Amino acid sequence: MIMEKGISSVEVLPSKSSQVTAVKVVVKEPETKQTQRGKRVGFVLVHAGAGYHSESKAKEYKHVCKRACQKAIEKLQAGALATDAVTAALIELELARGTMCSFKFSLSEEHFRDSNVQDSPFTNAGMGSNLNLLGEIECDASIMDGKSLNFGAVGALSGIKNPVSVANRLLCEGQKGKLSAGRIPPCFLVGEGAFRWAVDHGIPACPPGIMATRFSLAAFKRNKRKLELAEKVETDLIQLKKRRQSSEKGSRVMCRTCGRPSKANDGSRGGDQIELYSLENDSGTLDTVGAVVVDQEGNVAAAVSSGGLALKHPGRVGQAALYGCGCWAENTGAHTPYSTAVSTSGCGEHLVRTILARECSCALQTEDAHQALLETMQNKFIGSPFLANEDGVLGGVIVLRSCRCSAEPELSQEKPTLLVEFLWSHTTESMCVGYMSAQDGKAKTHISRLPPGAVAGQSVAIEGGVCRLESPES
Amino acid sequence: MIMEKGISSVEVLPSKSSQVTAVKVVVKEPETKQTQRGKRVGFVLVHAGAGYHSESKAKEYKHVCKRACQKAIEKLQAGALATDAVTAALIELELARGTMCSFKFSLSEEHFRDSNVQDSPFTNAGMGSNLNLLGEIECDASIMDGKSLNFGAVGALSGIKNPVSVANRLLCEGQKGKLSAGRIPPCFLVGEGAFRWAVDHGIPACPPGIMATRFSLAAFKRNKRKLELAEKVETDLIQLKKRRQSSEKGSRVMCRTCGRPSKANDGSRGGDQIELYSLENDSGTLDTVGAVVVDQEGNVAAAVSSGGLALKHPGRVGQAALYGCGCWAENTGAHTPYSTAVSTSGCGEHLVRTILARECSCALQTEDAHQALLETMQNKFIGSPFLANEDGVLGGVIVLRSCRCSAEPELSQEKPTLLVEFLWSHTTESMCVGYMSAQDGKAKTHISRLPPGAVAGQSVAIEGGVCRLESPES
Numbered sequence: 001m002i003m004e005k006g007i008s009s010v011e012v013l014p015s016k017s018s019q020v021t022a023v024k025v026v027v028k029e030p031e032t033k034q035t036q037r038g039k040r041v042g043f044v045l046v047h048a049g050a051g052y053h054s055e056s057k058a059k060e061y062k063h064v065c066k067r068a069c070q071k072a073i074e075k076l077q078a079g080a081l082a083t084d085a086v087t088a089a090l091i092e093l094e095l096a097r098g099t100m101c102s103f104k105f106s107l108s109e110e111h112f113r114d115s116n117v118q119d120s121p122f123t124n125a126g127m128g129s130n131l132n133l134l135g136e137i138e139c140d141a142s143i144m145d146g147k148s149l150n151f152g153a154v155g156a157l158s159g160i161k162n163p164v165s166v167a168n169r170l171l172c173e174g175q176k177g178k179l180s181a182g183r184i185p186p187c188f189l190v191g192e193g194a195f196r197w198a199v200d201h202g203i204p205a206c207p208p209g210i211m212a213t214r215f216s217l218a219a220f221k222r223n224k225r226k227l228e229l230a231e232k233v234e235t236d237l238i239q240l241k242k243r244r245q246s247s248e249k250g251s252r253v254m255c256r257t258c259g260r261p262s263k264a265n266d267g268s269r270g271g272d273q274i275e276l277y278s279l280e281n282d283s284g285t286l287d288t289v290g291a292v293v294v295d296q297e298g299n300v301a302a303a304v305s306s307g308g309l310a311l312k313h314p315g316r317v318g319q320a321a322l323y324g325c326g327c328w329a330e331n332t333g334a335h336t337p338y339s340t341a342v343s344t345s346g347c348g349e350h351l352v353r354t355i356l357a358r359e360c361s362c363a364l365q366t367e368d369a370h371q372a373l374l375e376t377m378q379n380k381f382i383g384s385p386f387l388a389n390e391d392g393v394l395g396g397v398i399v400l401r402s403c404r405c406s407a408e409p410e411l412s413q414e415k416p417t418l419l420v421e422f423l424w425s426h427t428t429e430s431m432c433v434g435y436m437s438a439q440d441g442k443a444k445t446h447i448s449r450l451p452p453g454a455v456a457g458q459s460v461a462i463e464g465g466v467c468r469l470e471s472p473e474s
Numbered sequence: 475m476i477m478e479k480g481i482s483s484v485e486v487l488p489s490k491s492s493q494v495t496a497v498k499v500v501v502k503e504p505e506t507k508q509t510q511r512g513k514r515v516g517f518v519l520v521h522a523g524a525g526y527h528s529e530s531k532a533k534e535y536k537h538v539c540k541r542a543c544q545k546a547i548e549k550l551q552a553g554a555l556a557t558d559a560v561t562a563a564l565i566e567l568e569l570a571r572g573t574m575c576s577f578k579f580s581l582s583e584e585h586f587r588d589s590n591v592q593d594s595p596f597t598n599a600g601m602g603s604n605l606n607l608l609g610e611i612e613c614d615a616s617i618m619d620g621k622s623l624n625f626g627a628v629g630a631l632s633g634i635k636n637p638v639s640v641a642n643r644l645l646c647e648g649q650k651g652k653l654s655a656g657r658i659p660p661c662f663l664v665g666e667g668a669f670r671w672a673v674d675h676g677i678p679a680c681p682p683g684i685m686a687t688r689f690s691l692a693a694f695k696r697n698k699r700k701l702e703l704a705e706k707v708e709t710d711l712i713q714l715k716k717r718r719q720s721s722e723k724g725s726r727v728m729c730r731t732c733g734r735p736s737k738a739n740d741g742s743r744g745g746d747q748i749e750l751y752s753l754e755n756d757s758g759t760l761d762t763v764g765a766v767v768v769d770q771e772g773n774v775a776a777a778v779s780s781g782g783l784a785l786k787h788p789g790r791v792g793q794a795a796l797y798g799c800g801c802w803a804e805n806t807g808a809h810t811p812y813s814t815a816v817s818t819s820g821c822g823e824h825l826v827r828t829i830l831a832r833e834c835s836c837a838l839q840t841e842d843a844h845q846a847l848l849e850t851m852q853n854k855f856i857g858s859p860f861l862a863n864e865d866g867v868l869g870g871v872i873v874l875r876s877c878r879c880s881a882e883p884e885l886s887q888e889k890p891t892l893l894v895e896f897l898w899s900h901t902t903e904s905m906c907v908g909y910m911s912a913q914d915g916k917a918k919t920h921i922s923r924l925p926p927g928a929v930a931g932q933s934v935a936i937e938g939g940v941c942r943l944e945s946p947e948s
Binding site for chain 1: 612622623625629630654655657658660661662663664665666667668669670671697700701704705708783785786787788789790791792796797798799807808809821822823826827829832859860862863
């Protein structure tokens with residue numbers, strides 16, 4: 001197997017829009033390694049969210065990604081389905097939401113190695129750390145299989161430790177054909193119904209009291225207090241506005257953060273001022289996690305899971321549950337020269353409106369993957385007419401595409417290898433990723449950041465690498 | 475206003491696949507009418523589902539469509555937003571789900587004219603007539619505004635008479651900008667959370683006992699009995715299979731409906747035999763209803779609402795709630811020469827996997843709307859690789875596209891008119907539609923059927939018409 005290192009020196013590319021900055025991948029010379037006899041090949045790329053990853057917690061984010069990669073690779077090496085491998089990575093990332101939250105002030109590798117933290121089904125493994133307006137945890141997750149093109153998803157699911165395992169089970173059950181009396185098996189279940197289905201299919205329920213950690217409950221209380229303050233300011237602003245309208249016609253309240261006329265003054269909700277009381281999304285960028293894999297046969301799979309936003313409305317479903325928005329996987333076919341897999345993270349509404357996962361997958365069918373992804377992020381995401389009214393467009397994607405090719409075309413005797421191109425791109429401050437080939441001893445991790453001066457929501461960073469997977473010698 | 479009648483003589487077109495049959499629209503010569511001074515123009519196209527509409531109930535289906543068209547046109551004439559007009563049509567169609575169910579054996583125009591049936595908030599107006607596995611009603615609905623490109627949706631919603639009004643309210647609230655503390659307003663809510671949000675926003679709750687009608691409860695009991703029988707047969711088949719496997723190696727059970735080897739015999743769930751005990755989806759094809767409108771300014775909107783399938787799993791969400799799948803509306807823009815609006819009906823999973831509403835909208839940006847829609851239904855729906863394993867692909871769409879043009883190009887002084895092309899296409903046995911221009915006295919309705927010999931799930935019918943809307947003389 002030849003692994004081409006993807007992490008790069010940074011180079012700013014010229015771009016169509018002056019607001020868009022691209023970070024180019026400089027692929028290093030391949031380091032040749034010996035393919036191990038009989039050992040299965042495969043590749044995984046994971047993300048621990050697009051958002052802001054502080055330097056102080058970088059080590060922990062990377063460690064989570066590393067473990068998730070290892071879990072997926074273990075599955076691939078054992079001959080598991082690509083969907084099972086991607087599920088294994090997601091389960092690890094979902095568990096980390098709880099642990100990262102609980103231990104975020106003192107997290108060390110020892111904590112992760114401690115089996116009480118890792119493996120105990122409930123201890124500190126609250127499946128998401130952001131509580132909704134009612135203090136409940138509700139999660140979204142989805143998975144897609146590139147071979148069957150089947151999809152499974154859950155939305156606003158409570159009481160299950162690993163939402164992705166329910167999504168994967170829905171996908172599996174969907175592949176078994178119709179239910180009794182000709183009923184079509186569901187591929188997307190939400191809320192209480194999703195919970196019941198999971199329990200009926202043997203997925204253990206997690207007692208509600210254990211789901212939220214001490215830290216997530218404390219964050220919930222702080223957020224509720226902030227919300228009360230924000231709403232008080234909003235009420236005051238409306239009263240102020242009414243008084244000013246009668247006394248000082250035409251004058252405008254300026255927003256303290258951006259200097260523009262306040263929305264409150266224009267008759268809307270005063271959102272700009274209120275944002276000063278911004279909420280803690282306590283799991284940081286681990287809120288949405290995802291992974292993409294390709295197995296030895298070139299089958300791809302993708303998955304995504306989200307704990308949701310702090311103080312979101314109960315029942316709110318975001319991109320992680322929605323077809324085409326949270327993840328996409330599509331094997332090579334009559335009209336698709338490449339197998340592609342995509343997983344997204346960021347502002348749910350932005351990712352939904354642009355159906356970003358599927359959009360990226362379609363774009364990756366053109367020759368230059370890097371250019372295709374960059375153009376998609378520029379034109380179909382930041383520049384999308386569907387987000388024209390947004391101040392900033394926030395999101396990130398990991399993508400993988402693979403095709404069969406001869407490692408050295410001049411040697412026609414050569415066994416065809418699987419060429420895997422993998423990229424990540426984000427408009428957020430940062431995105432944490434990890435990747436690993438089945439032939440590697442351990443995963444590589446990286447926190448990609450926008451270059452200095454680039455504005456989040458208006459700029460794009462893009463990086464990646466290439467990896468060749470040779471079929472094992474039998 | 476010039477109205478070109480769309481209902482057509484039927485002509486079979488040659489098609490790429492021998493299994494695909496197209497019914498061509500023959501547009502008749504325009505009948506010129508005088509534009510009424512000062513009266514607003516606009517156009518609405520509604521559907522009462524793609525499925526099977528019996529001749530015996532044709533009158534009732536058509537009447538429902540007629541009333542829905544009238545409601546939308548009343549709104550357009552009053553200067554309402556396109557989204558409010560499309561919502562008005564949907565509310566009428568949603569109410570008819572309850573009334574059609576209750577009165578399906580004796581329905582007459584008098585029943586609909588009776589204000590106790592139409593307007594009483596709860597009498598017989600059960601919002602959906604198909605009860606889920608637990609005997610509850612759960613509905614999906616969504617709406618999209620072509621001008622703002624905003625979207626609102628609810629999934630698995632119980633206890634609200636008109637789910638589309640919640641979807642429309644979500645869309646409206648989303649347009650007001652961020653919530654307090656910088657929270658992003660939700661565009662998609664499900665289950666109990668959606669219900670709470672609706673009630674908090676002044677939409678009245680419907681007492682649960684009143685939601686299900688006497689007839690829907692009776693159908694539920696019959697369906698549950700059929701399911702029990704089907705499951706008994708399934709168990710028997712599995713036992714039979716085990717016995718045969720030990721005594722008659724290699725023999726196969728043939729499906730009585732299609733003659734192919736039974737799935738049960740292949741180790742799966744015995745779905746083919748069990749389908750003989752097919753369930754009553756008691757509202758017939760009124761289960762999913764939808765509408766598309768264009769207003770005087772050329773703004774488009776689309777909406778869809780579904781009561782769901784009989785005995786569906788609680789929490790199952792179908793295409794009617796999903797972005798890109800149930801409806802789509804997009805005004806003309808930099809990359810879109812036409813304004814387009816689409817609403818779908820049929821097998822939810824098929825419409826989701828193909829993201830059919832958005833796919834149709836994209837295709838309609840090419841010159842020949844009829845050809846574009848036909849090709850989409852053939853290649854992106856029936857022939858979709860995402861549905862390659864399905865025996866038949868069942869769905870229907872209504873589409874509308876409009877652009878500004880001069881009625882008579884040689885007269886450059888002529889006020890530009892709005893050219894509206896409207897089409898419906900389905901792979902199901904039939905689809906019931908209605909359409910109306912603001913200048914018409916009443917709506918036209920039609921039940922489109924596959925031509926004799928065409929196989930549902932493998933054939934496409936397509937029909938439609940053209941309408942020119944002249945700006946009113948001021």
